[in-house]
Structure formats: C-alpha cells, structure tokens
Amino acid sequence: MSGIAAVFKRELASYFTTPVAYVFIAIFLIVANAFTFYLGGFYERNQADLASFFTFHPWLFLFLVPALSMRLWAEERKSGSIELLMTLPIEPWKSVVGKFLAAWAFTAIAIGLTFPIWITVNYLGSPDNGAILAAYVGSILMAGGFLAIGSFISAMTKNQVIAFIVAVVVSLMLVLAGYPLVLDVFSAWAPDALVETIASLSFLTHFENIRKGVIDVRDLVYFALLIGLALYANTIVLELKKAD
Amino acid sequence: MTATIDVQSLTKEYGRLKAVDELSFQVQPGEVLGFLGPNGAGKTTTMRIIAGFLPPTSGSVRVCGFDVETQPIEAKRKIGYLPEGAPSYPEMTPREFLEFIADARGLPKGSRRARLEEVYALLHLEKVLDRAIETLSKGYKRRVGLAQAILHDPDVLLLDEPTDGLDPNQKHEVRQLIGGMAKSKTIVISTHLLEEVDAICTRAVVISGGKLLADDTPAGLAARSRYHNAVSLKLADASLVDTVRAEIGALPEVAETEIDGDTGRIIAFPANGKLPLVPIGRLADQKGWKLDELHLETGRLDEVFRTITGGASA
Numbered sequence: 001m002s003g004i005a006a007v008f009k010r011e012l013a014s015y016f017t018t019p020v021a022y023v024f025i026a027i028f029l030i031v032a033n034a035f036t037f038y039l040g041g042f043y044e045r046n047q048a049d050l051a052s053f054f055t056f057h058p059w060l061f062l063f064l065v066p067a068l069s070m071r072l073w074a075e076e077r078k079s080g081s082i083e084l085l086m087t088l089p090i091e092p093w094k095s096v097v098g099k100f101l102a103a104w105a106f107t108a109i110a111i112g113l114t115f116p117i118w119i120t121v122n123y124l125g126s127p128d129n130g131a132i133l134a135a136y137v138g139s140i141l142m143a144g145g146f147l148a149i150g151s152f153i154s155a156m157t158k159n160q161v162i163a164f165i166v167a168v169v170v171s172l173m174l175v176l177a178g179y180p181l182v183l184d185v186f187s188a189w190a191p192d193a194l195v196e197t198i199a200s201l202s203f204l205t206h207f208e209n210i211r212k213g214v215i216d217v218r219d220l221v222y223f224a225l226l227i228g229l230a231l232y233a234n235t236i237v238l239e240l241k242k243a244d
Numbered sequence: 245m246t247a248t249i250d251v252q253s254l255t256k257e258y259g260r261l262k263a264v265d266e267l268s269f270q271v272q273p274g275e276v277l278g279f280l281g282p283n284g285a286g287k288t289t290t291m292r293i294i295a296g297f298l299p300p301t302s303g304s305v306r307v308c309g310f311d312v313e314t315q316p317i318e319a320k321r322k323i324g325y326l327p328e329g330a331p332s333y334p335e336m337t338p339r340e341f342l343e344f345i346a347d348a349r350g351l352p353k354g355s356r357r358a359r360l361e362e363v364y365a366l367l368h369l370e371k372v373l374d375r376a377i378e379t380l381s382k383g384y385k386r387r388v389g390l391a392q393a394i395l396h397d398p399d400v401l402l403l404d405e406p407t408d409g410l411d412p413n414q415k416h417e418v419r420q421l422i423g424g425m426a427k428s429k430t431i432v433i434s435t436h437l438l439e440e441v442d443a444i445c446t447r448a449v450v451i452s453g454g455k456l457l458a459d460d461t462p463a464g465l466a467a468r469s470r471y472h473n474a475v476s477l478k479l480a481d482a483s484l485v486d487t488v489r490a491e492i493g494a495l496p497e498v499a500e501t502e503i504d505g506d507t508g509r510i511i512a513f514p515a516n517g518k519l520p521l522v523p524i525g526r527l528a529d530q531k532g533w534k535l536d537e538l539h540l541e542t543g544r545l546d547e548v549f550r551t552i553t554g555g556a557s558a
Contacts, residue, residue, distance in 0.1 A: 003348065010336075017336065079331055084327060084332065087296055087327070090317075
C-alpha cells in the first residue's frame with residue numbers, strides 16, 4: 001500500500017504546485033453555477049432542490065475531467081519521468097491506482113467546493129438533504145468513471161491534446177449510450193439484447209437514478225466496474241508500452 | 245563470489261532492428277564497469293532492461309539473484325538507477341522530489357530524515373532544496389538525479405551518462421562521488437567519454453551494434469593500442485627532425501616511426517614486445533640531442549575504441 005500512498009501524495013501535491021488546480025477549480029465553480037442559475041433556472045423553478053445544479057454535471061465533466069486526466073500518463077511519457085516511476089519498486093497497478101485516486105480526490109475537492117449552493121438552497125427552503133447527499137455521491141462516482149477512462153486513454157499517448165480529444169469523444173459516447181444518436185448506429189443491425197446492453201451503459205441513466213436520490217446497488221456497481229475495468233486496461237497498456 | 249549483475253544472451257529487437265544482440269556479461273561487487281560504445285550502440289537499451297524498464301526479447305538478467313522479469317520488485321529494490329537525461333518531476337522542488345523517492349522506496353522511518361540530510365550534503369543540494377527543479381541548472385538537475393539513485397543506498401548502481409552536460413568541476417565531483425561508493429557496490433556507468441573510463445572504471449565493456457566487442461580493464465584496453473609502450477619525443481631544434489627520426493628508426497627495439505603533424509613530435513612504435521624508451525633515452529644522451537619532451541605512451545583509448553567499433557564516431 002505504501003506505493004499507492006507515495007504516488008497519491010506526489011500526484012495530489014503536484015496539482016497544487018502548478019496553476020492547474022486553481023484554474024480548474026475556478027472554472028468548474030463558475031461554469032457549474034452559471035449553468036445552475038441561467039440554464040437550469042434555479043430560482044424560476046421555485047423548488048427547494050438542487051436538480052438544476054446536478055443535471056449539468058455530466059456535460060460539465062465531459063469537458064473538464066478529460067482536461068484533468070489528459071496529463072496523468074501522457075505527461076510522464078513526454079518528460080521521461082515514466083522511466084523513473086517504472087523503475088521504482090512499485091507495481092505498475094499501484095502507480096495507476098495512486099494516480100487515479102489523486103485525480104479523483106482532487107475532483108472531489110472541486111465538487112465539494114460547490115457547497116455554497118447547498119447552503120443557499122437550505123437557506124431558501126427545506127430541501128431533502130438526503131437526496132442532495134446522494135446526488136453528490138453520484139456526481140463524484142460519475143467523475144471517477146470519466147477520470148478512469150481518461151487515465152486509460154492518457155496512458156496510450158504522449159500527446160496531451162490527443163489524450164484530451166479522444167477522452168472527450170469516448171466519454172461522450174458513454175454519456176449518450178442511451179440516446180438515439182448512439183443507439184441508431186446499432187439498432188439497425190445488432191440484436192436487441194446488444195442494443196439494450198449498450199443503452200444500459202449510459203452514464204446519464206445511472207447518474208439520473210442516483211441524482212434523484214435513489215441509490216440502487218446496480219448503479220453503484222456500474223460505476224465501480226467501469227472504474228475497475230478502465231484502470232485494469234490502463235495497467236495493461238502501461239506494461240505493454242512503457243518506453244514509447 | 246557470485247555476480248551481482250548477471251546478463252545472459254540478452255537480445256532486444258525493435259521490429260527487425262536488433263538493438264542488443266546476444267549480450268552476456270557479469271559484474272562483481274566492488275567493480276565499476278564502464279559501458280562504452282558509440283551512440284546507438286545499445287548502451288541505454290541494455291541499462292533500461294537491467295533496470296526493469298524494458299522487457300528483453302530473449303535472454304535473462306539477474307540482479308543480486310533476482311530475475312528482473314519474474315521478480316521485478318525485488319530486483320528494483322536492489323538497484324539505484326539514473327536514467328539517461330536524469331528525468332524528474334520539473335514542478336517539484338528537490339526536497340519534495342527526494343521525499344517522494346524516500347516514500348516510494350519505503351525508507352525506514354527512524355533513519356529516513358538522517359539519510360535525506362546526508363544525501364543533500366553529499367550532493368551539495370542544500371542551497372537549491374526549495375527551488376523548482378525546472379529552474380535549476382543542468383548540473384544541479386543531474387545531481388538531483390544522482391541523489392535519487394543513491395538515496396536508498398543500493399547494492400547496484402546503474403548510471404546512464406552520469407556526467408553528460410556537466411562542466412569539468414562538476415564532472416570531477418561526480419566521479420569522486422562514484423569512486424567513493426565503489427568499494428561496497430556494483431556500479432555500471434554508460435558513457436561515450438573515454439576519459440571517464442580512465443578516471444573511474446575498473447573494467448570496460450565495449451559494445452557496438454548491440455554486440456559485445458571487448459571486455460577488459462582500461463589498462464588492458466589501452467594495451468591493445470599501437471601506441472602502447474610507444475615513445476614520443478619533441479626536439480628543441482626542429483630542423484633535426486629527419487636525422488633523429490632515421491636514427492631512432494634504426495634501433496632494433498623500434499618497429500616504425502611517425503611524425504605527429506600538429507606538434508612535430510616523433511613517435512616511435514615498439515617492435516613486437518620490446519620497450520624502446522630506455523634505448524631511445526640512451527641514444528639521445530650519446531648524440532647530445534636537446535629534448536623538450538620525452539615520454540612513454542600507455543596507449544590511447546580513443547584509438548582502441550575507434551579500432552574496435554569499426555570507426556563509428558565516439
């Protein structure tokens with residue numbers, strides 16, 4: 001475990017020694033609040049809940065999380081520090097998990113810093129705080145899913161721009177997996193079972209359930225599996241192509 | 245004594261290119277092995293395989309008895325490795341970076357602080373400990389890389405071009421440091437600087453095209469030079485050069501003579517196994533030649549290197 005802890009600590013600290021952390025958090029907070037009040041009509045809805053806040057999280061994460069994940073491995077490859085990391089006595093999967101957890105913790109901090117809106121809604125009315133907590137958990141879980149996929153993609157290239165764009169596209173497919181845009185591609189020829197499976201992979205469906213305050217084991221398992229699989233693939237890619 | 249580094253028929257292929265070709269060698273504790281070869285000879289690839297960064301295509305590498313492929317973590321614990329170019333995390337300070345290495349290497353809590361302080365002092369890092377590594381000079385960056393490699397006091401040190409890009413003073417310092425650690429460790433240094441081999445190595449392995457071409461002590465390598473035991477002399481009166489050359493050439497101990505174009509020195513190459521220094525000195529005495537210089541050549545590594553590696557540039 002000490003290997004994971006060492007990588008985690010270094011990685012998390014590195015966010016705060018560069019402007020990355022502050023720029024990311026500032027932009028996340030500004031955009032999250034702008035969406036809530038202007039697109040989501042927080043006041044106009046006249047309801048004491050945070051639906052108009054959480055609804056936009058998948059779309060926000062779609063662009064912001066790949067910006068965070070793109071550097072995870074691509075930067076190590078580019079700077080050559082991957083050679084240092086991979087020759088330390090730390091199993092590659094521990095480095096993958098350590099880095100992922102650091103990025104996830106950082107995202108959780110950013111999401112946590114939206115707490116003023118929770119205070120606001122409690123000041124204005126009496127919302128279901130249990131549902132809000134569930135939505136926060138769902139949001140953080142979903143961010144973890146985006147991150148794990150982004151980390152996996154970042155391990156395949158030393159070019160951060162490529163890592164970003166590919167991660168956005170793959171994440172978009174996953175977000176929209178339950179929508180005609182993606183399903184129509186398959187429904188014409190694929191068996192119904194496959195189409196339904198693809199539909200069930202949608203981030204949106206699973207997040208919507210949790211966001212409404214319904215914590216279903218299936219949704220939790222979905223995100224846990226997604227993260228696990230992506231990190232497993234990440235480790236394999238790393239072991240297969242360490243040097244180039 | 246068993247070898248701490250045991251490389252057996254190591255081969256690494258990139259597609260159809262053989263970067264390392266059936267390379268075998270052993271290194272014992274206390275040895276400082278100079279890994280020599282022209283650029284692209286396969287030095288860095290070999291180092292990376294020993295360090296566990298690249299998997300070999302075939303063959304095996306054992307470090308302190310641990311196979312780097314099947315027991316990578318155990319092998320890596322024994323190794324301190326300075327990769328080519330001394331990569332690190334540029335945004336970190338040397339202090340943060342070395343603390344991370346201490347965490348990653350699992351330095352014992354009790355001695356950790358003392359060891360860090362010791363390494364800061366050994367590499368003179370105190371002044372730059374809290375500046376971002378990216379703002380440091382090349383010499384300091386290299387020293388941070390070395391500090392990282394020796395922090396856990398490893399049995400095996402692999403240093404890929406440890407003095408590349410350093411100024412002469414820094415080179416000297418790094419060589420002294422390596423020399424100081426040599427007794428208790430097994431050290432492999434890759435370099436294309438022949439002076440470095442002369443300065444610190446107890447043994448030199450020359451590779452080119454991924455193949456082992458020579459494995460000898462620096463003195464043994466130098467002895468392969470045609471300059472080995474040759475005598476060079478410089479006359480005070482340059483006009484006598486041709487006469488003197490003819491007389492020296494007539495000595496039975498001398499096989500042939502040559503004039504060094506730049507300096508006007510006469511170089512007398514020894515006849516098979518003979519030592520021409522004393523006869524030449526005696527001759528100069530008898531004839532009353534005025535000599536500015538007279539000395540014995542031990543052999544030129546650069547010439548041996550060029551001969552062995554087939555004229556590929558150093």
